[in-house]
Amino acid sequence: MSLIKAENVCLGYDGENVVENLFFTVEKGDYLCVIGENGSGKSTLIKALTGLKKINSGTITFGDGLSKNQIGYLPQQTPSQKDFPASVYEVVLSGCLGRKNIFGVYSRRDRRQALDNMAILGVSDLKNKCYRTLSGGQQQRVLLARALCATKTLLLLDEPVTGLDPVATSEMYELLYHLNRDHKITVIMVSHDVNASLKYASHILHMKKDEVYFGDKQSYLSTEWARVFLGDGEKND
């Protein structure tokens, strides 16, 4: 059974559809990149998958026993987070809260898991550092470690490299690839960065105003869509 199956999904604001008749499936271990122009509904789709936003019509089915509190989410950073006084450990640990009762008391297992995930993302030595003193790349790794505390199956990422310098950007992509390949975590990522998306992704969901392409990377690269979009991308660069 597929991890996620979207059938005939329509998305948008105030009942008006931005995206119509969206079909795609995500299997365990896939690396799906969602690309497309601004305003094509990419972030809206991620919000719909996390349940932050209701879909206008259609169905999204979660398979393989995936439930809402097993999704790891890396949202776009808000301005107030940039100077938030919290230690890295506090932030990472808070990823465990989704599966806790209303009081949210951490168990020893949660603490263990937080430390393990910090090790995976190479932020262990930042444990007691203040979140606001970290560089953009370090902050994203910390948020990724937090997301891993919430999931063992699926990561949803909304523009994870926004504002990062080129080195931090490529490190971030390598990390995601590593999580996908070695830790068997399914990745769904919205990205502006088409070239990087094509390098690592196994599947592509290309969204336009009124059409959508979904397929694996090889078949995508041979389409007219890819030629036009990538051609445009090079011109812009």
Add this chain to the structure above:
Amino acid sequence: MIDTLIFVFSQPFMQRALVGGIVICLCAALLGVSLVLKRYSMIGDGLSHVGFGAVVVASALNFAPVAVAIPVVVAAAFLLLRLGENSTVKADAAVALVSTGSLAIGVVASSLSSGMNQDFNSYMFGTILGLSESDVWLSIFISVPVLVMFLLFYNKIFAVTFDEAFCEATGVKAKLYNGLVAVLTALIIVLGMRLMGALLISSLVIFPSLTAMRVCATFKGVVICSGIVSVVCFLFGIVASVLFDLPTGASIVIANIIVFVIFFCVGKLVKR
């Protein structure tokens, strides 16, 4: 000087002021951490004006002021939080509208009813030295549950303050905890109005946490430090007001300003 202090602090009115003041300062400081970090500082200010309006209208109509003010301020808290979410009216403008609007209603109501100047002043600037025994009990009855709730839900409040979107996505009911903080804040603001007055209560909410954030690097550190700063400033303020015969509420705020400046400088030095 010591003798004067010992004499003053042995008076029942002073002991009532200390008990009532400390519990409310503590609660205001803890809730303030979450509000300031969420960029909701002005909501505290807006709510105190709503509370002022509600209290004056209530006493003009011969209702019990606090009993009317609490539900009105809770409702206003939810309204302001909701306005912050969907931005037909920008949140800061909404706060300004509600706050000046209620102030105006309060002023008109007080001028229509005769003999209210004393009350008017006390709601504006507080009467911490004039707390009755029932005021103190009310403060304890409301503050202690607020403290307990804050500590019980501490981890969740931290997570929701840091990142609402992540919480919602991973199954933490962010809206529920936002609502909780709103209700607790409203309660403390109505209570704090008796102490500091509508004009000064928001400084009790905002100053201690901002001060603590200058030097503390963890959320837990900020919460603890903010509570301590709040109580210490309250004590300094009240002592200064006794010794130099100054208005109490304003002295407490000035103590907060001084400590803020000190922490600000220490923070700058430590970073360097």
